[in-house]
Amino acid sequence: MKNIILCTLVLILVSACNTPPQKKDVKESVANTTVTDPLPSWNEGAKKQAIIDFVTKTTKEGNADFVPVTDRIACFDNDGTLWTEMPLPFQLFFVIDQIKAMAPKHPEWKNAQPYKGILEGDLKAALAGGEKALGEMLMTTHAGMTTDEFDKSVKEWMATATHPKTGRHYNEMVYQPMLELLDYLRANQYKTFIVSGGGIDFIRVWAEQAYGIPPYQVVGSSVKVKYDTTGTQPVFIKLAELNFFDDKLGKPVGIHEHIGKRPVFTAGNTDGDYGMLQYTSTGNGPRFGMIVHHTDSLREYAYDRKSRLAKLDKGLDDAGKYHWVIVDMKNDWKKVYPFDN
Amino acid sequence: MKNIILCTLVLILVSACNTPPQKKDVKESVANTTVTDPLPSWNEGAKKQAIIDFVTKTTKEGNADFVPVTDRIACFDNDGTLWTEMPLPFQLFFVIDQIKAMAPKHPEWKNAQPYKGILEGDLKAALAGGEKALGEMLMTTHAGMTTDEFDKSVKEWMATATHPKTGRHYNEMVYQPMLELLDYLRANQYKTFIVSGGGIDFIRVWAEQAYGIPPYQVVGSSVKVKYDTTGTQPVFIKLAELNFFDDKLGKPVGIHEHIGKRPVFTAGNTDGDYGMLQYTSTGNGPRFGMIVHHTDSLREYAYDRKSRLAKLDKGLDDAGKYHWVIVDMKNDWKKVYPFDN
Numbered sequence: 001m002k003n004i005i006l007c008t009l010v011l012i013l014v015s016a017c018n019t020p021p022q023k024k025d026v027k028e029s030v031a032n033t034t035v036t037d038p039l040p041s042w043n044e045g046a047k048k049q050a051i052i053d054f055v056t057k058t059t060k061e062g063n064a065d066f067v068p069v070t071d072r073i074a075c076f077d078n079d080g081t082l083w084t085e086m087p088l089p090f091q092l093f094f095v096i097d098q099i100k101a102m103a104p105k106h107p108e109w110k111n112a113q114p115y116k117g118i119l120e121g122d123l124k125a126a127l128a129g130g131e132k133a134l135g136e137m138l139m140t141t142h143a144g145m146t147t148d149e150f151d152k153s154v155k156e157w158m159a160t161a162t163h164p165k166t167g168r169h170y171n172e173m174v175y176q177p178m179l180e181l182l183d184y185l186r187a188n189q190y191k192t193f194i195v196s197g198g199g200i201d202f203i204r205v206w207a208e209q210a211y212g213i214p215p216y217q218v219v220g221s222s223v224k225v226k227y228d229t230t231g232t233q234p235v236f237i238k239l240a241e242l243n244f245f246d247d248k249l250g251k252p253v254g255i256h257e258h259i260g261k262r263p264v265f266t267a268g269n270t271d272g273d274y275g276m277l278q279y280t281s282t283g284n285g286p287r288f289g290m291i292v293h294h295t296d297s298l299r300e301y302a303y304d305r306k307s308r309l310a311k312l313d314k315g316l317d318d319a320g321k322y323h324w325v326i327v328d329m330k331n332d333w334k335k336v337y338p339f340d341n
Numbered sequence: 342m343k344n345i346i347l348c349t350l351v352l353i354l355v356s357a358c359n360t361p362p363q364k365k366d367v368k369e370s371v372a373n374t375t376v377t378d379p380l381p382s383w384n385e386g387a388k389k390q391a392i393i394d395f396v397t398k399t400t401k402e403g404n405a406d407f408v409p410v411t412d413r414i415a416c417f418d419n420d421g422t423l424w425t426e427m428p429l430p431f432q433l434f435f436v437i438d439q440i441k442a443m444a445p446k447h448p449e450w451k452n453a454q455p456y457k458g459i460l461e462g463d464l465k466a467a468l469a470g471g472e473k474a475l476g477e478m479l480m481t482t483h484a485g486m487t488t489d490e491f492d493k494s495v496k497e498w499m500a501t502a503t504h505p506k507t508g509r510h511y512n513e514m515v516y517q518p519m520l521e522l523l524d525y526l527r528a529n530q531y532k533t534f535i536v537s538g539g540g541i542d543f544i545r546v547w548a549e550q551a552y553g554i555p556p557y558q559v560v561g562s563s564v565k566v567k568y569d570t571t572g573t574q575p576v577f578i579k580l581a582e583l584n585f586f587d588d589k590l591g592k593p594v595g596i597h598e599h600i601g602k603r604p605v606f607t608a609g610n611t612d613g614d615y616g617m618l619q620y621t622s623t624g625n626g627p628r629f630g631m632i633v634h635h636t637d638s639l640r641e642y643a644y645d646r647k648s649r650l651a652k653l654d655k656g657l658d659d660a661g662k663y664h665w666v667i668v669d670m671k672n673d674w675k676k677v678y679p680f681d682n
Contacts, residue, residue: 070549070555073557147597191557193557200598200601201601204601208411214411214602215600215601215602216414216532216534216557216558216599216600216601216602217557218601222598225594225597225598226594227590227593227594227597227616227620229619233623234593234619234620234623236593236594236597243598249568252568252575252577253566253567253568253577256488256566256568256577257541257563257566257584258557258599259556259557260541260542260545260556260557260559261555261556261557275568278570278575279568279575282574282575
């Protein structure tokens with residue numbers, strides 16, 4: 001079966017390579033009609049058209065579905081919706097790399113899980129302790145320092161660490177079609193927010209450069225911080241205590257707390273996003289819910305109902321009920337990453 | 342002493358009445374120079390000039406103190422900084438009015454403090470129970486309902502309740518000079534945020550209309566909410582459990598959590614704002630800290646070091662150290678409210 005899929009994919013890719021370059025087509029159409037395609041990396045079809053129709057009708061004054069500028073709120077999950085989340089969510093690679101970097105000062109880690117597993121490259125052993133082990137590693141690497149020190153460590157990691165499959169820096173592995181969608185929404189006076197289960201402090205460091213989304217439009221999980229004035233300069237100290245877990249039913253709560261308005265447009269990719277998609281789509285008036293379906297094992301990764309890390313199951317079941325648009329990565333996206341040909 | 346102050350005030354007011362109307366002057370200057378005064382309700386002088394100089398130098402490319410657009414964060418306390426907070430913070434009037442409205446369904450309140458005091462108009466008796474009594478009244482009126490129900494009650498109250506001294510609706514008692522300052526900062530691509538000890542859900546209902554500040558730029562105190570999907574529509578239920586107290590050292594923490602950037606410009610009026618003013622002014626590069634000093638017992642209220650409700654003491658002591666600009670309401674503001682002549 002796998003061979004058939006692979007062959008099919010190869011055929012698709014070969015046929016794609018034989019297609020005249022799209023860039024030229026777009027330019028020509030621009031010259032003729034002076035209308036620029038806002039979503040050049042999206043294949044023509046129902047999904048792309050649904051996005052354009054929605055943005056058009058909600059921003060055209062006089063239209064029954066017109067949405068005032070102040071209500072144009074668009075929310076995006078991050079892992080698997082704006083950037084890749086396989087073979088592990090990237091923040092976990094950060095955790096692993098930080099533990100390795102901190103290890104010389106912690107000789108006791110050589111004999112204690114979950115650290116032992118990390119240092120020996122045995123992730124399975126490290127994660128055998130389940131949520132408790134993961135929580136301990138998160139707190140070790142995300143608490144006990146100032147926010148400035150943490151920001152610096154994320155910045156340095158992002159500039160140096162590379163993805164095991166592509167060899168690219170993690171912040172290069174953002175989805176080109178989604179960058180275009182963010183730009184398109186903003187050009188139509190939508191405010192774009194990240195609503196992620198990942199760490200808010202982690203994402204804020206690089207999201208403005210990667211997505212054009214400023215820190216105050218990032219909602220995420222957090223530890224408590226303390227404003228400390230005992231030193232020469234006031235600092236925030238990250239405490240080893242969970243403040244907010246922005247996943248599943250936490251996502252609509254995070255939206256309420258940070259944004260205070262129901263989104264008009266929401267995109268996610270797993271059942272962790274079900275709550276915020278449901279909250280969006282049960283509002284009155286026009287709403288757009290989008291699920292990025294990972295169907296492209298060649299250009300990215302393919303996973304859904306059976307994934308342990310990023311399950312999409314209930315979201316697929318209820319997509320019809322809530323009119324969610326399922327974006328098929330393989331068929332709907334011309335390219336995945338900005339660096340793709 | 343009081344008589345002398347009163348006589349001085351009367352003299353100032355009379356002399357102000359004899360001054361030719363400023364509006365005409367401004368218009369003439371506009372006709373001659375095509376430069377509109379961005380702060381027409383501020384008297385000419387050091388304070389107004391300090392604001393204009395700061396905004397000019399931080400927004401002029403090439404200036405050593407230029408601040409990139411993405412870093413232009415301005416934070417404002419609400420009670421006593423953007424609107425009046427006397428004789429009680431307005432949210433407390435809401436609490437009192439809500440308890441009165443809810444009383445028919447709670448006959449037991451007739452004999453139990455703090456409700457008894459409220460119903461009998463004896464605020465002192467109601468508040469004799471201190472923080473516990475206040476906390477109980479806050480939870481009674483701010484929890485146990487959906488966020489939609491709460492929003493509706495605030496909207497209705499704002500449209501009907503009036504201030505005991507001016508007879509005006511509470512959202513009319515915003516400071517005209519501060520509205521101009523908000524507009525001026527926004528015209529120079531500053532993002533304006535409210536950072537209030539008051540309830541975030543309470544403020545969000547009317548702040549967009551009153552100040553042009555959208556819900557996602559409001560930081561405030563909150564109760565926990567639960568995303569509830571048991572009914573026909575998902576709702577948020579406000580729980581009787583404190584989520585975040587955005588006052589004193591909570592203010593810089595609230596700024597970190599919601600905004601994620603250090604403000605460049607911050608305005609407050611009591612020691613409750615000391616933390617966020619200090620956090621602002623200890624940052625590198627140009628920073629502006631402003632304290633609205635309530636010196637005008639005639640047009641508004643006069644209070645500072647000895648106020649029980651809104652003490653400004655440490656802020657006055659340390660203003661020099663941090664270069665905070667003390668705005669003298671009586672002398673620096675031409676008018677207080679938009680409805681003033």
